[in-house]
């Protein structure tokens with residue numbers, strides 16, 4: 001899509017999670033996509049008009065390229081291709097002057113798209129308060145300690161707070177805390193105390209966050225499956241999960257093996273090991 005000109009946009013319905021903005025297709029058609037980037041969980045396509053197309057995959061959204069472009073499939077992991085769930089179709093002419101079609105498919109429609117006005121990226125409600133990128137080099141122990149200083153909230157809540165670290169969701173927070181041997185119920189501010197113990201904990205957590213995200217990207221993410229399990233429930237790809245959705249199973253920390261516990265924090269499931277996560 002980067003460098004391509006949008007010939008037309010076809011919408012299969014008036015909304016996804018939210019209604020499309022006014023004249024959505026008309027405002028994109030005819031524009032060139034100057035850059036493609038990401039901020040937190042948002043995909044951003046900067047248009048030649050100055051507006052930015054902001055896209056969020058929700059739980060089950062995916063893009064696929066229906067074109068003869070070599071290598072286009074390399075970016076697509078197996079997901080739904082049911083035409084009934086193809087909600088947005090971008091017809092493009094690539095920078096190599098090839099026609100291409102990019103299709104947004106979303107069975108559960110928790111994803112959404114909107115347009116950010118020219119010059120509005122820093123002030124847009126969805127973007128202006130976002131915190132540190134978890135994959136950036138600046139996320140380390142001292143930074144985390146400073147960010148959590150004085151916070152009485154549980155670590156789980158502090159890590160899910162998108163104003164502190166942007167883009168960490170429930171699964172990866174559970175996974176990172178298990179690797180770092182830290183309890184999700186521990187006060188976040190305890191990582192900011194003076195002395196080497198707190199500093200080591202903060203460093204270990206920062207490292208765990210970066211590793212969990214890097215491995216998840218390598219594995220193709222952990223999106224909700226499009227297809228039901230045989231018992232009718234929806235499940236996540238969980239090939240690499242240590243504790244998430246593993247209540248009662250043994251903790252994989254070497255030498256531990258205690259059963260994984262599930263608790264509810266702020267209305268969401270937390271999975272952790274009471275034995276080795278303190």
Ligand SMILES: [Zn+2]
Pocket residue numbers: 251252253256257258273274275276277
């Ligand atoms: Zn354990």
